[in-house]
Amino acid sequence: MKRNLPFIIIAAVLGAALLMAWYFKRSTAETPATTAASSTSSPAQMPDSPDAGADPPHALGPADARVTLEEFGDFECPPCGLLHPILKTLEGEFGPRIRIIFREFPLVPNHQHALAAARAAEAAGLQGKFWEMHDLIYENQKTWHEAFDVRPIFEGYATKIGLDFERFKRDISSDVVQQRIFLDGKRAHSLGVKGTPTVFLNGREVPFESLMVPDKLREIINTELASHP
Template sequence: MKNPWVIIAVLTVVLFGGAYIYSSQVNEGTNEDYDSSINATALTESQIKGNPDSEVKLVEYSDFQCPACAQFYPVVKELLDKYGDQISFEYRHFPLIQNHPFAEPAARAAVAAGIQGKFYEYHDILFERQSQWSTALNPNRMFSEYATELGLDVNQFEKQMRSSDIRDKVKNDLQDGFAAGVTGTPSFYLNGEKLQLTTLGDLMLFTEQALGVNAGLEIDSEIEVDAGPGVTASPAALPEPEVKFGI
């Protein structure tokens, strides 16, 4: 007959070993290690570029999976390259999840990258490679690859991407957009006034007017001009204000 104490010892090891493995798996899916380090103000500040003290403030409500937003991306980039020291630019998330199922997780990925100081670097990748990740069955693997490419702590990135704080940040941006009267993406607000843009060049003109660069050129921000070739003038369908996020 086998020693009963040996059997008890083996069972104890198995039980505690199983408990440890289960505990590790549970902790893998939670975000306690990183949630405490997330500050709501820091999340917002990571999405502001240029001169935060400037009186000229440009805000964009955008969707990373939106084709029209991708068309405006190089215009915004050129604008910031040209006048980045003279304007304050803030990107806000407005994922149109009814038409763009990966827009919300893409937004969370960008916010997670922003915690590590790489929001706009990640923002640029998402727009430049929109055709790749937006057509994937599940883009999460690509999101992690982009994080690796930027030299981020991928484990931290993935956990924070799933955190409630980051989900709330995206949802708060969306609700702010509804409150501001956003009806499609991209939507731009210059010093609190919504711009009616139907050509790519309008954004540069309105911003330069605010800066006094084209002082002799009168532009009424309420006048809609004819849409030029290649511009998506009609926005995608909006989700209801009470949004249930996926992934």
């Protein structure tokens, strides 16, 4: 959750990723941390030379869009789940004028299934269906969040969106998937990201309270568009 969670240590994320093959054989039953979210009062400027993150990034919209929204998200984070339909609505409203990028930032170990969800989405991405898996995971967040074993749930999503099932099962614990999550985590830390959801609009961090109110976020986008005719 935003601002109330400890810094994610990249080494811990990488170490957890190396254990995912085991994880998908036997899920654990840890209890995720649940504390209240707080907010940021003013936008922060992106550092001059942040890490690049996974390349190519998962993006909706043209590379030359006048506004780019870069989200660092955790699939198990409740505020991220609330932001998901807001961004989908704004994507439809603004069309090619905006670009939305999603970066993986699973809050390990506070969210016990976040890394598994990130790996499922990245594995789907290797078959060109990241956004289909991304949407299913967020839209069904409560269902799998409460599950003991998420493996059959995510495998069911893979079947539903028409993935090569055997490849999906191989890719989910692959080095390629692991590296993409790791690189997004490095970028997050280079930008000073402390929690999720964190969104940068053309390199400036959007205040958390503005993210969760569609009209406020819409106003920020319109202001940016007006300044870049």
